[in-house]
Amino acid sequence: MPPKHHCRRRLRSSHPCCGAHQAAAGCPSQVITPWDVTGGADGKIDYNKLVAQFGCQSIDASLVERIERLTGRPAHPFLKRGIFFAHRDLNELLDAYERGQPFYLYTGRGPSSEALHLGHLVPFMFTKWLQDAFRVPLVIQLTDDEKFLWRGLSVEESRRLARENCKDIIACGFDVARTFVFADFEYVGGAFYRNIARIQRCVPMNQVRGIFGFSTDDNIGKIAFPAIQAAPAFPDSFPHMFGERKDVRCLIPCAIDQDPYFRMTRDCAPRLGHLKTALIESRFFPALQGESGKMSASDQSSAIFVSDTPKQIRSKVNKYAFSGGGDTVEEHREKGANLDVDVSWKWLNFFLEDDARLAQIGEEYGSGRMLTGDVKAELVGVLTEMVERHKAARAAVTDEIVDAFMAVRPMPNLWG
């Protein structure tokens, strides 16, 4: 049952910033950039319109089936439920995969907070599934430089947050034999820097102004930054993994607000002798306050963090999760809940793995037999279990393990 809700917050908050930018992507009333997500007149995001505007493609049932067939696994709930709903060149990537041609995954995070919130986890959970299902290498970029350039953070604080966030990312269960995590302030240089310069030479200021809404008031680091997020899409940015190979395809799982970066990257690719990167793109994860709210790492009440206690989780869900239920029990029993705006229901669609139980809740709650309190209790149970599991996994991530994931090292067993 695909969630129909439209939300205001990116999943992969790799590159949020001041939000002051208003770029060209989206219709006059709907603005989607890596830093700003604003719905249309009704506050909702029209994802169909977005797919058309961005020029990407929807993921349909046959594509989901194809992934199941190729991997021999049931599709991840995010795929089945249309949370990852759009793509670029995914069929071409799968064609190549069927022919035995290699690909790797690339995703990332802009480290702006001490701990991740649940929205941040979504792309990593899905990426882990993709890595396990396809048995492919993965690179994860921590854009500490980007957070430094956009926010008031010091270099030192950005680097510290990158390392803290890395622990949360590793706790998602990635395979160290096939995963390279890097922070820009450490890794920029050498082959990676040379690809950054190659991309920069392809991209005039006018183009980043058009794509991202940069102005001449912006600092020159911001203006040059898109090339730094683009470079990991080219395999020879990672000579310790892929040598100088250019025939390794790249698939990027991300929220759709990151699409502008990779449209730019795809434009450059053929000019630099590279294959165009493929994308698999998600909807936004809603704030507790609902689709018109803004989930922010700096607003504790808008999000559940992976460091929250069971008590905090219960309290936040009960207090803030926007309800689509009736104003009174009588009205609710009569008309049922409006699932389109109910945040607890939306979140269950992300995190309740049991399809049958999810369908049952949808049916019972939508028809008014189940009350908001019951659904919130169900959500609290799911989230608490998930967060406690994450905390235990994170506690096991030592500094040595972080170093192992972040080491620039030969990686002889990337595939198979």
Added chain:
Amino acid sequence: MPPKHHCRRRLRSSHPCCGAHQAAAGCPSQVITPWDVTGGADGKIDYNKLVAQFGCQSIDASLVERIERLTGRPAHPFLKRGIFFAHRDLNELLDAYERGQPFYLYTGRGPSSEALHLGHLVPFMFTKWLQDAFRVPLVIQLTDDEKFLWRGLSVEESRRLARENCKDIIACGFDVARTFVFADFEYVGGAFYRNIARIQRCVPMNQVRGIFGFSTDDNIGKIAFPAIQAAPAFPDSFPHMFGERKDVRCLIPCAIDQDPYFRMTRDCAPRLGHLKTALIESRFFPALQGESGKMSASDQSSAIFVSDTPKQIRSKVNKYAFSGGGDTVEEHREKGANLDVDVSWKWLNFFLEDDARLAQIGEEYGSGRMLTGDVKAELVGVLTEMVERHKAARAAVTDEIVDAFMAVRPMPNLWG
């Protein structure tokens, strides 16, 4: 005897480009940027006006004497003859030096040609003298990334030229125990990259537009590049040399067209907790064709290269060196040569070390007793000796020696 000639070519051609930029520095008719040097209405550069416009200071006799006193050496001819004629904060740097506070030298080159020409050698010859006289460390930046961004070169070709140019630079006689040569495509990263980002955050696009004349048609690499040339002015960009010290001052010998980069750098310095870099700046080295000509590494006839044969040197000087002599021998004997426009005389001012002989030539040639042919023969002798000496020194520069200068290594004996 300071040369009065005004020339159209920078000495330190670290960052020449397409020449399409017209920036704000200089009066309406006199435009001086790192990429474009255009004289006033009469084709001449008014250096006094330039000093006033840029806001730097002239080097006077007392400053030259102070350098002689502090180093215990006679001043280099470039200093005595006013070729290095302007500075920023040189007195403050010398005050600190007298108090026993350390400084280092920073210069560079944009590797755009196979071999250096004599104009390229000028800042390196002077920098070597400074290094020997003050016994201080030196960093030399090879901006292969800049040449890549501005020109049609490939990354590989830019890197190759950087290494070739490095051999010519080493041949100038630098002390490997105190000299670190680096090429951006290799060295950008780590502490150096973190300083680049710090500088970029200080500098809005509007500022580089004002300083360098960049437009929104320029690629984003060019727009961000000034921070890469600025970063070596901060000592903690070189942790293998200076650790995390911020109290090591920096002195940059360069041609005055590079001043815009370092005005920008000096603006950023206090905001980043750094000392403002000091500068010692030279006039431009004239092309063979004279002050209205353009010496270019891509125009063989405009310059003498360190790879030229004695025959080529003789031929070029005789054929192209603009003469200020009379049209006929009779006229010359009567009126004398116009030293203000005579290129052979100008070049002798750069490279003939013997003050007495130089004064004699000026006297004899200016009064018409010496003919242009005699002066050219004298110049050919000086240049041939200099180029042959350079060739022999360069032939001794093995790949191992290049590696030694370019190694990121502990350098325990930087001073003394």
